[in-house]
Amino acid sequence: MRILLVTGKLARKSVEKAASLSDMDVDVIELPVSVAAFLTPETITEQLKNKISRDYDLIIVPGLVRGETSQIENVLKIPTFKGPIYASDIPIILNNLEIPLSKIYPANHILKKSGVEEYQGIVSQLEKNIIESSKNFKIGREVKPVYLGLDFPPRILAEIVDAPKLSLDKIVSISEYYIDSGASMIDVGAVAGEDNSHKVGEIISLIKEKLSVPVSIDSLLPSEIEAGVEAGADLVLSFDHGNINDLRSITKDVAIVLLPTNVREGYLPKTGQERVESLLSLYKIAERFGFKKIVVDPLLESPINPGMANSLASYIFFRKHYENIPMMFGVGNITEFMDIDSVGVNGLLACLAIELGVSILLTTERSVKTRRCVQELAKTITMAFIAYKKEKPPKDLGLSLLKSKSKIEHIEPVIEKVEVIETGMADESYTSDPEGYFKIWINHEEEKIYVLFKSSRSDSELMFRGLSAEALGKKIISLGLISRMDHALYLGRELSKAETCLFLGKSYAQDMDIFGEE
Numbered sequence: 001m002r003i004l005l006v007t008g009k010l011a012r013k014s015v016e017k018a019a020s021l022s023d024m025d026v027d028v029i030e031l032p033v034s035v036a037a038f039l040t041p042e043t044i045t046e047q048l049k050n051k052i053s054r055d056y057d058l059i060i061v062p063g064l065v066r067g068e069t070s071q072i073e074n075v076l077k078i079p080t081f082k083g084p085i086y087a088s089d090i091p092i093i094l095n096n097l098e099i100p101l102s103k104i105y106p107a108n109h110i111l112k113k114s115g116v117e118e119y120q121g122i123v124s125q126l127e128k129n130i131i132e133s134s135k136n137f138k139i140g141r142e143v144k145p146v147y148l149g150l151d152f153p154p155r156i157l158a159e160i161v162d163a164p165k166l167s168l169d170k171i172v173s174i175s176e177y178y179i180d181s182g183a184s185m186i187d188v189g190a191v192a193g194e195d196n197s198h199k200v201g202e203i204i205s206l207i208k209e210k211l212s213v214p215v216s217i218d219s220l221l222p223s224e225i226e227a228g229v230e231a232g233a234d235l236v237l238s239f240d241h242g243n244i245n246d247l248r249s250i251t252k253d254v255a256i257v258l259l260p261t262n263v264r265e266g267y268l269p270k271t272g273q274e275r276v277e278s279l280l281s282l283y284k285i286a287e288r289f290g291f292k293k294i295v296v297d298p299l300l301e302s303p304i305n306p307g308m309a310n311s312l313a314s315y316i317f318f319r320k321h322y323e324n325i326p327m328m329f330g331v332g333n334i335t336e337f338m339d340i341d342s343v344g345v346n347g348l349l350a351c352l353a354i355e356l357g358v359s360i361l362l363t364t365e366r367s368v369k370t371r372r373c374v375q376e377l378a379k380t381i382t383m384a385f386i387a388y389k390k391e392k393p394p395k396d397l398g399l400s401l402l403k404s405k406s407k408i409e410h411i412e413p414v415i416e417k418v419e420v421i422e423t424g425m426a427d428e429s430y431t432s433d434p435e436g437y438f439k440i441w442i443n444h445e446e447e448k449i450y451v452l453f454k455s456s457r458s459d460s461e462l463m464f465r466g467l468s469a470e471a472l473g474k475k476i477i478s479l480g481l482i483s484r485m486d487h488a489l490y491l492g493r494e495l496s497k498a499e500t501c502l503f504l505g506k507s508y509a510q511d512m513d514i515f516g517e518e
Contacts, residue, residue, distance in 0.1 A: 001097075004029060004052060005083065005090070006044055006061045008036035010415075014087040022094035027056075037064035041071040049075060060093075063106030070103055084108040088408035092396050099398075111398030119153075119382045122389055126152055135324040137293045139185065139234050139255045140214040146184045148255075148295075148360065149326055153385040154353045157216060157235075158183035158374050159332065159364040163203050164196035173445070175207050178365075182378020186211070187237065187362060188228065190219035197223045201231035208232050220263055222246040229254055237362070238297065241267070241282060248289040255293035257328055257360075258282045268299075272314035275299065276321065283325070295360060297328040302337035312352070319356050326359035331377065335363065335370050342369065343376050347401050350380035354388050371444060371505035376401060403504055432456070433487040435480070442498050442508045449498045453481055467502070469495035 005028045007015040012030040019026040031047045033039055044061055059076065060083040061069055073080040081101035084093050085108055093107045099114045101107050127147045130136055136149030148155050158178035163171055175186045188203050190196060200217060207215050216235035217228025222243050225236055229250050238257045239247060242264035260278035261268050269275045279296045286294050298314035301307060315327060331349050335342045346363075353361055361381075365373050379401050380394075387394040400407060436455040443450060451464040451472055462481070466472045473488075473495050482488045494510055501508035508514065 001025065001057045002055060003027070003058045003060060003094070004056045004078075006031060006036075006039070006048070006059065007087075008033040008039065008062075010034050011036050011062075011087055015090065018087045018090035019094070021091040024094045024097075026094065036062035039065050041065065041067050041069060045072045045075045048072070052076070058097075060101070060107075063108065068103045073103070082106050086408070092398070095396060096398065108398070115386060115397050115399040116382060119386055122385070123147075123153060133324075134292065134294065135326070137255070139293065141232060141234050141253060143208055143212045143214055143234070146214050150324065150357045150359065152359065153381050154329075154350065154358055154361045155184040156182060156374055156377050156381070157185045157187045157328075157360050157362045159187040159189045159218060159362060159366075161189045161364050161366045162191050163188045164191050164194070164199040168203070168206055171203055172206065172210050175211055175213075177445075178374055179211060179213060181372075181374040182381075183374050185214040185216060185235065187216045187218045187235075188233075189364075190217070190221065190224050195221055195223055197221075197227035200224050201227040204228050204231040204233050226250060239282065239286065241278070244282065244285055244289075252290045252292060255295060256286060256291055257295045257297050258286060259297055260299065270310075272298075272310070272317040275314045276318045279318065280322070295326045295328050297330065300330045300333050302333055308334065315356050315358070323357075327357065328360040328362060329353050329358045331361050331363040331373075332366075332370070335373055336367060339369065341404070342373050343401055343403050346373055346376040347380045350377055351384045351394060354381075354384050368507060431484070431486070433482060433484045435483045438476075438491060438494075440494050440498055440508075440510050442502050444502070444505065447502060449495065449502060451476065451495070455481075467499075469499040 001024065003024055003026045005015055005019055005026055007028060007030060009030055012028065016028045019028055029051065031039060031044065033043065039062060056078050059072065059078050059080040061072070061080065063082050063085040065082060069080040069082060081103055082105060084090060085106045089108050093111065096111060099111060102110045130147055132138065136147070136151050138145040139148050140146055146155055160166070160171060160174050178186060186207050188200060190200060204215050204217065214234040215232070216237050217225055217233040218237040219225055220238060220240065220243055225247060229236065233254065235255045236257065238259045240259040241262035258279055260275040260282070269278050275298050279298060283294060283296065296318065298318055299311055301311040318327065329349060331346065334349060335345050338345060350361065361377055363373050363377060365371055379399065383397055383399040383401065384394045386397055434456055436453055439452040441450050442448070448465050448467060449469065449472060453462040453476070455461070464472055464475060473492050476482065476491065477488065482491065497514050498508050501514055506514060
């Protein structure tokens with residue numbers, strides 16, 4: 001296939017370099033416009049009709065070209081589509097041409113949308129063809145079920161920690177946030193050392209009524225488990241050797257998670273083989289009692305002490321010997337016990353889960369550092385499951401979980417013969433603005449930036465709230481609340497920092513370096 005890439009003067013070298021990274025047969029043509037985004041379909045058509053032969057199979061124009069490319073195609077009789085916004089994305093687009101490009105939208109937008117739609121299509125087809133067994137089954141009573149098992153991608157079970165201590169409104173709010181972030185099920189976490197059977201039942205009933213999603217009861221107390229199941233719990237976390245005999249009579253249409261422990265007696269097997277043997281004996285007991293929807297949890301443990309590698313060995317050992325039994329990862333056991341950004345940790349654990357055939361990822365966002373964990377897991381599962389189906393690593397799929405680092409370098413053109421003015425360190429002296437000053441903060445639950453203006457000319461105050469630093473800044477300027485250029489520069493910088501923290505899930509403190517050590 002011969003492909004022609006259209007660009008402007010400033011971007012030509014960048015486009016040529018990017019195109020050289022692909023194995024496709026590509027030519028680059030520079031049109032007499034400095035910035036490629038200024039090109040229009042009319043300009044491209046007029047410039048190309050006398051400059052190229054018709055032996056190209058495809059023409060790709062810059063992603064920021066205004067309007068549709070149909071006009072170009074109609075005149076030149078060559079299929080013409082929009083490429084990516086940035087030249088550095090060209091290799092990804094050229095290496096994924098099996099995905100149809102658009103005549104209207106930039107290619108990188110199409111590639112991302114295509115990845116999500118592909119994932120949804122795969123899962124939908126699996127759900128249609130499910131044959132329920134110990135390997136694959138549905139979770140959900142009187143709600144829209146979640147299909148779970150070794151043929152499906154891992155499902156996110158998001159825990160509300162110490163749920164009985166929270167107000168019902170707060171519980172509903174957290175549940176809605178988790179589902180919107182990508183969780184499939186809500187886990188109602190009990191309070192250790194307390195029996196809150198009545199509260200647990202009320203919470204489970206409320207979540208199912210409000211959200212119509214599967215809910216689990218997370219407790220080892222038989223009384224709380226029984227109350228939860230009676231209230232409609234679809235999944236039980238957890239059965240172990242210490243409580244299973246007390247729970248043999250609960251309804252068998254719930255799914256259960258087995259632990260290799262006996263918490264009553266303080267027993268936790270240490271080696272992978274011991275855990276697998278303990279789980280297998282418990283599995284046989286659960287089957288004998290009539291349970292059919294069974295998931296095992298060999299227990300993922302925190303790094304270094306007691307050690308993640310040893311616990312992962314338990315999963316590997318179990319999967320090697322028992323290919324058709326679903327497993328669960330307690331992802332929160334890792335993210336909560338590492339002072340490391342969760343995004344990469346979640347990405348790696350989700351990929352490991354798919355490799356090992358883990359069906360449930362239990363996580364929470366209890367601490368500040370784990371904010372956005374559900375969203376991070378959901379995005380990685382989408383990306384990694386597509387990669388699994390395509391039998392390739394999770395890269396160059398149009399989806400990514402890169403937040404603080406970049407996959408590609410945006411190469412800026414070198415502009416020659418321009419005077420360069422060097423600057424030193426910023427002048428930290430301060431001159432107050434006679435109009436007033438601003439207090440800025442963010443609310444992660446609302447996903448909003450707040451700006452409070454205090455006037456120096458009167459006792460008046462104004463509150464601003466929004467998502468966009470640019471929109472907030474422009475509104476403040478339009479109201480004449482800033483009289484100094486350096487104050488405008490300061491406000492723009494702080495609003496931009498606040499917006500970045502909102503996106504990353506970081507804490508924001510005005511005048512503090514957001515990437516400094518905490």
